[in-house]
Amino acid sequence: MRLLIIEDETELRTQLRSGLQAQGYAVDAAADGQEGHYLGTEYPFDLAIVDLGLPILPGIEVVRRWRARGIAFPVLILTAQGRWQDKVEGLNAGADDYLVKPFQFEELLARIKALLRRAAGVAQSSLRCGPVVLDLASQRVESEGRPVELTAQEYKLLEYLMLHTGEVVSKTTLTEHLYDQDFDLDSNVIEVFVARLRKKLDPDNRLKPIETLRGRGYRFTLARG
Structure with missing residues (x-):
């Protein structure tokens, strides 16, 4: 944010x-x-x-x-x-x-x-999208009941995507909302973090929580519950 x-x-x-x-x-x-x-x-x-x-x-x-x-x-x-x-x-x-x-x-x-x-239209401090749960207060994340260890930047990216679940979020938008003015907008760091999140949230590749839309950006696909 x-x-x-x-x-x-x-x-x-x-x-x-x-x-x-x-x-x-x-x-x-x-x-x-x-x-x-x-x-x-x-x-x-x-x-x-x-x-x-x-x-x-x-x-x-x-x-x-x-x-x-x-x-x-x-x-x-x-x-x-x-x-x-x-x-x-x-x-x-x-x-x-x-x-x-x-x-x-x-x-x-x-x-x-x-x-x-x-x-973001979230009343509680705990945000649940399918089996993925993100606690906005403690910044803890679980996927299918197991704790998921994230770096600070991975957490920030996941938080933004989950708060905008179902929306297409461009790489530029993510970069602008996660970093200050001095960050290089052409960096591929967002792609790297998305790849890491997929592996950590969905190691068996069953949930497919983050969709890539070529030329448009990313979408968190799990519905908010």
Whole structure:
């Protein structure tokens, strides 16, 4: 999953970026509203964290302009303590949730996971597609009742495919949502990870959970249950 942080406090922005990257997210960051608005408009993100007190372009205006353009990824706003008016204004502008500074990183992480689940139409933290079960909270995976050990990047790829089960997802889309701006979009790393996932999830080649559509991308074929 690819996240965008728009926060003008350098230390907090750095801490959030490194903390979320350690959790397996691809993270881009901006220090002002103008740059953040541009990134959110031009690149595909799964969620944005937006401070309201931004220079150049206020966070409220960033969210309002995104929604006016039909950009629908979830937005979590950060507000100053005691400013209930900011919360109301942010939600009315199109934000999906808010967090009051100072906050615990664990709470931020829980809210991010909840928003991502909601955006994908998943109510529970456990995602089941056929005999494959993925726990979004613990990041554990099982296939036909047996645990499956995945690397961080393999897990991220599987999570994205399962959250979009039945959809055709292009190689470019996968790369854009799993990596930040600096990643080489021409790399064959996605093909390698897909091949590994097939072997780990379906060693007997019976389930065939990931379909390759030549020239179009990949599709997770097991129905969500």
